[in-house]
Amino acid sequence: EVQLVESGGGLVQPGRSLRLSCTASGFTFGDYAMSWFRQAPGKGLEWVSFIRSKAYGGTTDFAASVKGRFTISRDDSKSIAYLQMNSLKTEDTAVYYCTRGIAIFGVVYYYYMDVWGKGTTVTVSS
Amino acid sequence: EVVMTQSPATLSVSPGERATLSCRASQSVSINLAWYQQKPGQAPRLLIYGASTRATGIPARFSGSGSGTEFTLTISSLQSEDFAVYYCQQYNNWPLTFGGGTKVEIQ
Numbered sequence: 001e002v003q004l005v006e007s008g009g010g011l012v013q014p015g016r017s018l019r020l021s022c023t024a025s026g027f028t029f030g031d032y033a034m035s036w037f038r039q040a041p042g043k044g045l046e047w048v049s050f051i052r053s054k055a056y057g058g059t060t061d062f063a064a065s066v067k068g069r070f071t072i073s074r075d076d077s078k079s080i081a082y083l084q085m086n087s088l089k090t091e092d093t094a095v096y097y098c099t100r101g102i103a104i105f106g107v108v109y110y111y112y113m114d115v116w117g118k119g120t121t122v123t124v125s126s
Numbered sequence: 127e128v129v130m131t132q133s134p135a136t137l138s139v140s141p142g143e144r145a146t147l148s149c150r151a152s153q154s155v156s157i158n159l160a161w162y163q164q165k166p167g168q169a170p171r172l173l174i175y176g177a178s179t180r181a182t183g184i185p186a187r188f189s190g191s192g193s194g195t196e197f198t199l200t201i202s203s204l205q206s207e208d209f210a211v212y213y214c215q216q217y218n219n220w221p222l223t224f225g226g227g228t229k230v231e232i233q
Contacts, residue, residue: 035222044224044225044227045162045170045213045215045224045227046224047221047223047224050222063221064221097169097170102175104176106156110158110217111217112158112160112172112175112176113160113172114172114181114182115172116170116171116172117169119169
């Protein structure tokens with residue numbers, strides 16, 4: 001069974017850091033792009049960050065709201081994706097979801113997210 | 127950034143009836159459009175990708191259509207388990223963006 005399990009969430013003060021992990025199972029992790037999304041309490045979904053597989057350069061993208069504060073990385077040997085969150089703000093409070101990205105070639109490569117983890121809650125508050 | 131607008135915000139439907147949800151993009155996203163279902167306290171679940179292709183395990187009562195800037199998700203005969211919030215999301219351009227969601231509730 002394909003599965004993604006997020007961990008590392010919790011309560012943190014503004015300005016501090018937190019690292020989220022996404023542990024994958026049931027598929028060849030290194031073959032897929034991975035992404036993080038979030039959902040603030042009572043709000044809609046927001047894309048946060050994305051990392052391509054090594055075969056596609058392993059490059060990354062970030063939402064403007066987190067660029068320069070968050071980094072994304074992957075350890076294919078452990079089937080884990082990470083989201084390092086620095087300089088956290090109260091508006092980063094949300095449930096964070098890890099997803100698997102499927103590449104489709106068109107004019108360029110496009111990615112849709114087919115599998116989602118159950119999420120981990122991050123609360124930024126003093 | 128591509129702005130996605132969903133309508134209506136809330137749709138009240140009786141079980142067994144048809145539900146039609148709309149999603150509009152501020153610029154063309156070709157067919158790079160996905161639909162997700164989210165129930166309270168749960169993660170989103172992929173229903174449709176490529177504007178009209180059902181994801182693995184999704185019942186045939188769910189169908190998607192459209193291209194460019196106008197998209198539709200149709201649920202042909204609502205079952206009790208279909209009452210949820212539905213989001214459209216474009217993956218044609220970065221950043222990836224979602225519509226605000228349509229809540230399908232029991233009439």
